Amino acid sequence: MVVVTWRGREHIEACLNALKAQDRPHRTLVVDNASDDGTAELLRDVEVLRLNKNLGYAGGISAAVRHVGTEFVAWLNDDAAPEPGWLGALEDALDGHPGAAAASSVLLTPAGAVQSTGVRLTHDGHGADIDRESEQVFGFCGGAVLLRTDVLREVGGVPAHFFCYYEDTDTAWRLRLNGHEIVPARSARVRHLHGASTEPGSWNFHLWNERNRLLMLLRCAPAAVAARQLAKFAALTAVLPLRRSRPDALNFSVRLRLRVLGEVLIKLPGSRRAGTSARRRAVWARWAGQTW
Structure with a gap:
C-alpha cells in the first residue's frame, strides 16, 4: 500500500485510519514529498519514505515501487478514505481475473456521488473519468487502484517525469499494449476529497x-x-x-x-x-x- 502525501496534514489521518480498518493484511508505506506543514509529525507510527524534494504524485509512486516486495501494490491518494472492504474487493477482483494487471476502484465525493469507476479513452486521446457503473474500463484513476507489482515493473513502472496527472492513464496504456486487462471492482469504494494537494484549474x-x-x-x-x-x-x-x-x-x-x-x-x-x-x-x- 503506497500513500503519497505533500502537505497532507489536514486529511492524511482520515486516510491512515481508513487503512487500519481494512479487513486484509497489508503493509503501508507513506511517501512524504518533502512536506513542510507538519505532516511528518503525524507519520510517526507508519513506515515513511521521506523525499528531499517534492517529486509529485508520479515521482512519489515511482520512488516507492522500488521498495515494494509484495505481489500487489496499491496506489492511494492521501485525501482518499477507503471503506473497510476496499482492499479485499480489489484483491478478489485480480484473483478472479488472472489476465488482469490492475483493478480500478469506485471513487466517491464526500457526499457520496460517483467521481470515477475507471477511465475511458476519448477520441482525441484524453483520459476521462467514467462516472457510472461500467462493465469495461480502459484504465483506472490512480487515486485508488491495485496493480500486480511484477507486471507494473515489466511495463516500465511509473513515468516519474510526469510529476502529476496522466501517470495512471499512461500506465494503463502500457499495460494494455503488453496484453494485460484492467477490471473494475465495483465494491471497492473510496471517499475522495479530490484536489486537496493540487488546485484544479490552476x-x-x-x-x-x-x-x-x-x-x-x-x-x-x-x-x-x-x-x-x-x-x-x-x-x-x-x-x-x-x-x-x-x-x-x-x-x-x-x-x-x-x-x-x-x-x-x-x-x-x-x-x-x-x-x-x-x-x-x-x-x-x-x-x-x-x-x-
Whole structure:
C-alpha cells in the first residue's frame, strides 16, 4: 500500500485510519514529498519514505515501487478514505481475473456521488473519468487502484517525469499494449476529497494535464494519432493571438501552451514507445471514443 502525501496534514489521518480498518493484511508505506506543514509529525507510527524534494504524485509512486516486495501494490491518494472492504474487493477482483494487471476502484465525493469507476479513452486521446457503473474500463484513476507489482515493473513502472496527472492513464496504456486487462471492482469504494494537494484549474494543473496527455500519446499511441494531436495543439497555439476573443481558461493561455510545447520537445527524445505499431493501432481502435 503506497500513500503519497505533500502537505497532507489536514486529511492524511482520515486516510491512515481508513487503512487500519481494512479487513486484509497489508503493509503501508507513506511517501512524504518533502512536506513542510507538519505532516511528518503525524507519520510517526507508519513506515515513511521521506523525499528531499517534492517529486509529485508520479515521482512519489515511482520512488516507492522500488521498495515494494509484495505481489500487489496499491496506489492511494492521501485525501482518499477507503471503506473497510476496499482492499479485499480489489484483491478478489485480480484473483478472479488472472489476465488482469490492475483493478480500478469506485471513487466517491464526500457526499457520496460517483467521481470515477475507471477511465475511458476519448477520441482525441484524453483520459476521462467514467462516472457510472461500467462493465469495461480502459484504465483506472490512480487515486485508488491495485496493480500486480511484477507486471507494473515489466511495463516500465511509473513515468516519474510526469510529476502529476496522466501517470495512471499512461500506465494503463502500457499495460494494455503488453496484453494485460484492467477490471473494475465495483465494491471497492473510496471517499475522495479530490484536489486537496493540487488546485484544479490552476496554472500547474493545466500545464501538467496538457503536457502529459501529449507525452502519453507520443509514448503509447499510434504515430499518426500522436502527430495529429501534437500538430493540432501547436496550430491552435499559433492562431490564438490572432483571435479577438478566446476562452478565459488557463489552458488557452498562449504562454502556458508555449511552455507545454517546449517541455514536450525537451522530453521527446527520451520518450519510450511501448508495443508494436500494430498493437498500438489495435488498442486505439478498440478503446478510443468508447462511451459505454
